[in-house]
Amino acid sequence: MAESEAETPSTPGEFESKYFEFHGVRLPPFCRGKMEEIANFPVRPSDVWIVTYPKSGTSLLQEVVYLVSQGADPDEIGLMNIDEQLPVLEYPQPGLDIIKELTSPRLIKSHLPYRFLPSDLHNGDSKVIYMARNPKDLVVSYYQFHRSLRTMSYRGTFQEFCRRFMNDKLGYGSWFEHVQEFWEHRMDSNVLFLKYEDMHRDLVTMVEQLARFLGVSCDKAQLEALSEHCHQLVDQCCNAEALPVGRGRVGLWKDIFTVSMNEKFDLVYKQKMGKCDLTFDFYL
Ligand SMILES: Nc1ncnc2c1ncn2[C@@H]1O[C@H](COP(=O)(O)O)[C@@H](OP(=O)(O)O)[C@H]1O
Numbered sequence: 001m002a003e004s005e006a007e008t009p010s011t012p013g014e015f016e017s018k019y020f021e022f023h024g025v026r027l028p029p030f031c032r033g034k035m036e037e038i039a040n041f042p043v044r045p046s047d048v049w050i051v052t053y054p055k056s057g058t059s060l061l062q063e064v065v066y067l068v069s070q071g072a073d074p075d076e077i078g079l080m081n082i083d084e085q086l087p088v089l090e091y092p093q094p095g096l097d098i099i100k101e102l103t104s105p106r107l108i109k110s111h112l113p114y115r116f117l118p119s120d121l122h123n124g125d126s127k128v129i130y131m132a133r134n135p136k137d138l139v140v141s142y143y144q145f146h147r148s149l150r151t152m153s154y155r156g157t158f159q160e161f162c163r164r165f166m167n168d169k170l171g172y173g174s175w176f177e178h179v180q181e182f183w184e185h186r187m188d189s190n191v192l193f194l195k196y197e198d199m200h201r202d203l204v205t206m207v208e209q210l211a212r213f214l215g216v217s218c219d220k221a222q223l224e225a226l227s228e229h230c231h232q233l234v235d236q237c238c239n240a241e242a243l244p245v246g247r248g249r250v251g252l253w254k255d256i257f258t259v260s261m262n263e264k265f266d267l268v269y270k271q272k273m274g275k276c277d278l279t280f281d282f283y284l
């Protein structure tokens with residue numbers, strides 16, 4: 001058992017009290033008091049924003065975006081602390097004041113829903129890359145994350161956690177609303193909507209899309225080299241050294257969901273996503 005798990009048991013009641021509601025959306029405690037400043041955060045046309053619901057493959061995407069935009073070597077990326085280069089807007093560290101002063105071009109991440117992002121991002125000039133992941137793998141990943149997180153140290157069962165997910169009761173609010181809101185904006189000229197599963201299924205096309213979106217001009221040979229480098233990143237990320245075996249792969253949820261849980265999930269998915277033409281690969 002991890003040290004953090006033993007130290008701070010978190011009952012479902014304690015867990016509830018760690019969040020706060022903002023315009024009906026459950027947000028983590030570190031967002032409290034700064035939502036207005038975030039809405040008014042000064043955005044630059046040269047910014048590139050990476051937005052995801054947590055556990056959608058943000059770290060992998062940031063490495064690929066960094067590689068495509070900066071042309072860095074994949075081995076170099078493995079050695080540097082890339083999280084320091086790409087701050088999360090709403091996190092306590094480094095904080096809004098520091099992010100405001102970063103030199104251009106800035107790469108900034110956020111997990112906030114579209115409507116809570118800086119208002120200048122809405123149909124603005126800065127580029128926004130959104131990535132969605134199939135919700136079954138995502139909820140398993142979010143559960144494991146909550147169990148290991150020192151500040152959350154979640155002690156409930158997966159079944160109970162999954163119920164919270166289906167009822168939109170987790171940090172950063174409803175996954176269903178988060179992805180649908182961005183999906184509605186996928187045709188905005190400053191938005192690129194991507195799916196985690198496509199990084200595993202067809203990385204070359206994704207790299208092409210990213211290069212085009214970011215205005216990185218490269219010929220066929222350069223594109224092939226870039227795609228090969230990105231493949232290395234995906235392999236490095238999902239191998240036994242970087243993560244426990246099998247982590248990050250598509251379809252891991254099948255080992256965790258029971259049949260009845262899956263039936264219930266499918267029902268809720270249909271109710272909440274029924275009118276949306278966004279689809280996901282649940283297996284590859
Ligand atoms: N290179 C990488 N670094 C970190 N996480 C990666 C990764 N490649 C894939 N992932 C997966 O992305 C998920 C984390 O997403 P995020 O970066 O948004 O927090 C994890 O899923 P699993 O928990 O299913 O393994 C993790 O395994």
Ligand SMILES: CCc1ccc(OS(=O)(=O)O)cc1
Binds near residue numbers: 028055111152171
């Ligand atoms: C529930 C609190 C929390 C904290 C941080 C998160 O983001 S990330 O997955 O570490 O990027 C998400 C949720």
